[in-house]
Amino acid sequence: MDVKDFWYVVAESRDLKKDQVLARKVMGEWLAVFRDENGKVVVMQDRCKHRAAQLSRGKVCHGKLECPYHGWVYGKEGHVVAVPSEGDNFKQTATRKGHTYITCEVDDYIYVCLAESGTTEEKPFVMRHYKEKGWKTIRLVNHFDNNVTNCVENFIDIPHTVYVHPGIFRNPRKQKIDVDVQRINGAVKASYLNETDNFGWFSKALNPNGGNIQHSDEFFMPNVSCVEYIFGPKRHFIITSQCIPLENDETLVYTDLTYNYGIWNTLAAPIIRRQGQAIIDQDIDALANQMKVIKKYGDDFSNTSNDVIHVWVESIQKELEKGQDPRLLPERNKRTTMLV
Ligand code: FES
Ligand SMILES: [Fe+2]
Structure with missing residues (x-):
C-alpha cells in the first residue's frame, strides 16, 4: 500500500x-x-x-x-x-x-x-449529504503551510479551539467532556458524550436554542477529516476537509461545510461562509507557525492522554509511510476526558 x-x-x-x-x-x-x-x-x-x-x-x-x-x-x-x-x-x-x-x-x-500501475482499489471519499434534498454545501479552498497529518489533526482537535478561535467557535469554560475514541480500519473516530453548547458567537447560527449536541470527529486515511454536529432534528452541520499534499510542507484543503437548517438554509449561507473562513484563517496562521518551529527543531511531540486521537492518526500515517496497510492495525478503543 x-x-x-x-x-x-x-x-x-x-x-x-x-x-x-x-x-x-x-x-x-x-x-x-x-x-x-x-x-x-x-x-x-x-x-x-x-x-x-x-x-x-x-x-x-x-x-x-x-x-x-x-x-x-x-x-x-x-x-x-x-x-x-x-x-x-x-x-x-x-x-x-x-x-x-x-x-x-x-x-x-x-x-x-498517482498510482504508477494505473489502477487502484481505493475509492474517493463520499461527501456526506452532498446535493441531497434539504441540504446545502458551501465549498472553501485554502492553502496551509504544513503537512497533511498536522492539518487533519488540527481539524479534529477540540482543545485548540478555545485558544485559537475564542469567541468565534468556543469559549474557555473548563467543561468536562467524555470522549470515546476508536481506531478501526484505517480510521479514527472520536464521539463526544456530554457536550453542551459552548460555541461563542457562532452558536447563534449553529444552535440558536442552545439544545443538546451530538458531536463526532473522524479521520479517514490518508487525508480526510469529518466533523459532525447534530443540534436537533433540523440542525445538522458537517465539516469535511480533504487535505491534498502539494509538497511535504504544503497542503491544499478543500472544505465542505454541509448543513441542514431547514427553512434557514439559504439565510444561514453567508454567515456560515464568513465564519467558516474566519476560523480557517486562524488555523492557517497557527499551522504555519507550527511548521516554522518543526523546520527548526523537528517534530518530537509530547502527548497527554487526551492526545490519543492524534497518536492514532499518526499511527495510521506511519503505517502508510512504511508501505503497510493501516487497516491491519488492531482495533483500539479508549475513553478519555477533556476539559475545554
Ligand atoms: S512540442 Fe516541443 S516541447 Fe512540446
Ligand atoms: Fe481550528
Missing part, C-alpha cells in the same frame, strides 16, 4: 471549463488537467514528451491539448495526435504518449490517483 493508491482532489468540476487547461500539483508531481472532446477529464504529467515544455501553458482546442513550444497535440489518454512539423507524414503510435494518471469526477470534485 502506498499514499499514491488514494484519490486526491485536483479541482472543483466547475473550475475546469471546456477548452481550458489547469496547472496543478499533488505530492510534488506537476499536472496538466483538461477535458477531452467528450468532456471527460484528462490528467497528464505537466511535461511535453518532445522538449519538456510545460503543457499547462499550452491551449486546448476541441478537447486536445497543444504544447506551447512546438505545437505537439495531445488527445485523450495522452496520445500525441499531431506533430505540426511532420505535417501529413505524421503517424500516431502507441508509444508516443504523454504520461497520464487515472482520474474521476465525483460530487463535483475532480480526483486524480
